[in-house]
Amino acid sequence: MKHYEVTRHAVDRAVERLGISRPQAAGHIRNLMQTAFYVGDLSNEHGHRTKAFDHIKSRTRLIVDGIRVVTVYKMADPLAPVEDSPTASTPLITELPDELKTVLKRKSDVLIVRHKRELRSLTIQLAEKNLEIAQLELNRAKARAHKIIAVIGAKITVARSEYASINEKANAIKSEIESIEKGVAAYV
Structure with a gap:
């Protein structure tokens, strides 16, 4: 693990741009x-x-001089290329060939279709769990x-915890679908 020094300017920018508290900025x-x-x-x-x-x-870009982190800032687009000088020996690829775009x-x-199928299954499970909770609530009211x-x-408590677990999985799949869509949109 390489050790990096953090300049005072980088700490100031982390506090200003990233919203990190000053005591935690260098470690962050x-x-x-x-x-x-x-x-x-x-x-x-x-x-x-x-x-x-x-x-x-x-989504943070860090500028480093040797082993010193000079500054940090939020990236508008995490896949944006670095503006390089014209004297560089290797040019950056800014555009993918059409064949690669098609495959991507x-x-x-x-992947999105597979995730949506899983999401649909979880949505059905959530609805069934809601129905089970409602039935238990009705039985409790009649008892x-x-x-x-x-x-x-006690059964209602267990059913609600199962509901929360299924809902957490569904939310994770939704965020996964969003990240795939955003990641591909940057290239296509």
């Missing part, structure tokens, strides 16, 4: 650097070269004995 930046991807070199107006790293999950689109459509009311109450 170091954590981002551990999983950030190198995306290219940048040149400033004086010709000094720095390296750009993207932390895709948090087809594969993402297959007169305290022991029966307590037993039905």
Whole structure:
């Protein structure tokens, strides 16, 4: 694990742009650097070269000079290319060939259809669980004995926890579908 120094300017920018509290900013930046991807070199107006790293999950770009993190900012688009100087030896790919776009689109459509089927199944399970809870609520309202009311109450608690679990899975699948759609939209 490489150790990075964090400049005061980077801490100030993390507080301002990322909303991190000042005492936690340096540690947060170091954590981002551990999983950030190198995306290219940048040149400033004086010709000094720095390296750009993207932390895709948090949509944060970090500018590094050697082992010093100089500044951080939010990315408008996590897949945006780094503006490189014309003297670079390897040009950045900014456009995918049509064949790759077609394959990427087809594969993402297959994934989305699979996720939507699973989501539909979970939605049915949620509706059935709602029906079960409603039936238990009705039985509890009709019951007169305290022991029966307590037993039905316990069953309702279990059913509600199962409902929450299924709902959590459904929400995860929804966010997965959204991320696939956004990821493909950046290339297609």
